[in-house]
Amino acid sequence: MRQSQMIIPTLKETPADAEIKSHQLLVRAGYIRQTVSGVYSYLPLGNKVLKNIEKIVREEMDKAGSVEMLMPALQSSDLWKQTGRWYKLGPELMRLHDRHDREFALGATHEEVITSHLRDEIKSYKKLPLNVYQIQTKFRDEQRPRFGLLRGREFVMKDAYSFHTSYQSLDEAYDKMFQAYKNIFSRCGLNFRAVIADSGAMGGKDTHEFMVLSEIGEDTIAYSNQSDFAANIEMAPVRVTYEESKDGFKKLEFIDTPGYKTMNQVSKFIEQPLENGIKSLLFKVDDRFVLVLSRGDHEINDIKLKNALGTSEVELATEEQIKQLFKADAGSIGPVNVPEAIEVIADYAVSVMRNVYCGANQTDKHYINANIDRDFKITSYQDLRFIQEGDPSPDGLGTIKFAKGIEVGHVFKLGTFYAEKLGAQYLNEQGKQETMIMGCYGIGVSRTLAAIVEQYNDENGIKWPVAITPYHVHLITVNPKDKEQLELSEKIYDQLQMENISVLFDDRKERPGVKFADSDLIGLPIRITVGKKASEGIVECKLRENGGEQEDFEVTSIVEKIN
Numbered sequence: 001m002r003q004s005q006m007i008i009p010t011l012k013e014t015p016a017d018a019e020i021k022s023h024q025l026l027v028r029a030g031y032i033r034q035t036v037s038g039v040y041s042y043l044p045l046g047n048k049v050l051k052n053i054e055k056i057v058r059e060e061m062d063k064a065g066s067v068e069m070l071m072p073a074l075q076s077s078d079l080w081k082q083t084g085r086w087y088k089l090g091p092e093l094m095r096l097h098d099r100h101d102r103e104f105a106l107g108a109t110h111e112e113v114i115t116s117h118l119r120d121e122i123k124s125y126k127k128l129p130l131n132v133y134q135i136q137t138k139f140r141d142e143q144r145p146r147f148g149l150l151r152g153r154e155f156v157m158k159d160a161y162s163f164h165t166s167y168q169s170l171d172e173a174y175d176k177m178f179q180a181y182k183n184i185f186s187r188c189g190l191n192f193r194a195v196i197a198d199s200g201a202m203g204g205k206d207t208h209e210f211m212v213l214s215e216i217g218e219d220t221i222a223y224s225n226q227s228d229f230a231a232n233i234e235m236a237p238v239r240v241t242y243e244e245s246k247d248g249f250k251k252l253e254f255i256d257t258p259g260y261k262t263m264n265q266v267s268k269f270i271e272q273p274l275e276n277g278i279k280s281l282l283f284k285v286d287d288r289f290v291l292v293l294s295r296g297d298h299e300i301n302d303i304k305l306k307n308a309l310g311t312s313e314v315e316l317a318t319e320e321q322i323k324q325l326f327k328a329d330a331g332s333i334g335p336v337n338v339p340e341a342i343e344v345i346a347d348y349a350v351s352v353m354r355n356v357y358c359g360a361n362q363t364d365k366h367y368i369n370a371n372i373d374r375d376f377k378i379t380s381y382q383d384l385r386f387i388q389e390g391d392p393s394p395d396g397l398g399t400i401k402f403a404k405g406i407e408v409g410h411v412f413k414l415g416t417f418y419a420e421k422l423g424a425q426y427l428n429e430q431g432k433q434e435t436m437i438m439g440c441y442g443i444g445v446s447r448t449l450a451a452i453v454e455q456y457n458d459e460n461g462i463k464w465p466v467a468i469t470p471y472h473v474h475l476i477t478v479n480p481k482d483k484e485q486l487e488l489s490e491k492i493y494d495q496l497q498m499e500n501i502s503v504l505f506d507d508r509k510e511r512p513g514v515k516f517a518d519s520d521l522i523g524l525p526i527r528i529t530v531g532k533k534a535s536e537g538i539v540e541c542k543l544r545e546n547g548g549e550q551e552d553f554e555v556t557s558i559v560e561k562i563n
């Protein structure tokens with residue numbers, strides 16, 4: 001491609017609003033432009049890299065037996081109401097009306113739509129398992145869209161959904177997706193880790209996040225320096241039952257579900273903001289009360305809580321129930337000023353939980369994905385504290401280190417929640433109706449693009465890995481007014497194309513300094529410079545990655561060399 005015909009609006013200055021490298025460089029190198037907060041256009045180079053990532057995703061998903069389809073972004077509110085997420089997702093779900101005043105959402109994700117299709121089209125166990133995916137635009141009205149493509153309000157996601165007749169079959173699909181994700185992120189050249197997510201709260205229901213290691217990541221990962229153990233620290237497996245505690249908290253169970261944010265519609269009455277952004281939320285679960293503490297800006301919902309607690313009945317505690325509860329324990333917490341009481345308890349819980357981690361003193365077994373209650377019995381809460389750097393790893397192998405991570409992928413065993421709500425049933429071998437079991441698997445494609453740039457750059461610009469680069473070769477004519485230089489450049493341009501080596505040909509009438517600076521910024525792996533020695537048939541070649549060591553080559557050997 002001739003650069004003179006491209007739209008690559010490079011910038012000398014760093015845009016004021018761009019705090020992180022990938023945001024700065026993708027804008028400066030002319031890959032993307034913001035149209036409105038959290039919404040971007042992909043200019044030609046940006047589009048090319050996006051498509052290259054999509055290609056890798058497609059190849060690996062296809063290989064893993066998932067089939068591609070495409071669902072609409074525009075979705076009627078009906079399905080969302082049936083699963084309850086219309087109410088639960090709060091302002092993150094983009095909502096709109098049509099001319100008949102009917103309600104719609106722009107898809108933040110597609111569990112509802114895909115489950116309704118399977119419900120309508122799949123009637124027999126013979127058709128299951130199934131695994132489908134799409135690469136599609138998602139909309140989330142993030143509270144803080146920032147960091148360029150990392151947290152957009154409109155972004156590209158690959159989302160896959162699998163449907164099963166047994167948990168064993170779900171496990172198999174999960175493992176396959178897990179492996180596909182490893183392949184995808186490896187092929188993208190990323191330094192990543194698969195980490196346990198939600199394990200504390202999910203009570204053994206598997207879910208993993210794929211984290212790209214990066215200083216600017218919004219998540220913290222606790223990992224072992226000697227084994228595969230890695231967990232999102234937000235999800236450090238913490239669960240404290242106050243069965244034996246003194247202060248009359250007998251009926252309370254504290255569950256750290258840090259991935260949860262207080263729901264919008266939760267009455268202010270039981271929503272008490274705590275220090276460090278920790279919030280508390282009281283649920284009634286069967287006949288127990290559960291105080292959920294949340295950190296971070298993730299969503300809280302009773303689906304996850306249900307899974308975590310392995311029960312089907314979860315509801316927010318009513319004011320009346322809370323009053324009852326606290327009356328029962330009034331002796332220990334003083335007068336029944338409910339909001340105050342909750343704050344006291346939550347404070348207490350937070351102060352305890354700051355020091356909570358399971359298993360630091362449990363070295364007699366090797367626990368993997370250790371889970372309190374399942375793997376540990378807690379005798380007193382002093383035994384527990386959050387995991388810290390330098391702790392022994394829960395699997396007994398090595399010590400714990402912390403790192404920051406960017407969540408680029410997430411795999412999740414959903415179970416039957418969506419299928420139940422939407423009535424997705426099939427006839428089993430005995431002719432009996434059964435509910436489908438589901439898994440879901442997401443990759444932030446546009447976020448992955450930014451994560452790659454975070455890991456591949458230097459002070460002069462981007463340094464694309466070969467698998468992702470928009471073009472392999474940057475061919476630069478130092479002085480296109482020089483006939484010999486131009487002719488030689490044209491010849492090399494033709495040859496490279498004939499060999500199917502993608503090339504960006506800087507034929508612009510710009511100063512050499514501008515061209516070289518742009519070239520570093522754009523970041524193609526190989527640069528061929530046609531300059532003064534053109535008359536001798538000699539060009540310069542350098543690799544972007546090794547910081548600019550230049551070598552002279554005979555033109556006759558250059559294409560061969562690159563090949």
Ligand code: ATP
Pocket residue numbers: 109140142149150151152153155156157298407408409410442443444445446447
């Ligand atoms: P986060 O914790 O960063 O908000 P999430 O857990 O809400 O992400 P998922 O619902 O798991 O995201 O969606 C699957 C994938 O989509 C994520 O792993 C991430 O890579 C990507 N993703 C989510 N939100 C955004 C966003 N606002 N902009 C770009 N990519 C996103």
Ligand code: MG
Pocket residue numbers: 298
């Ligand atoms: Mg989110």
Ligand code: MG
Pocket residue numbers: 298407
């Ligand atoms: Mg997340």
Ligand code: MG
Pocket residue numbers: 209407410
């Ligand atoms: Mg996630």
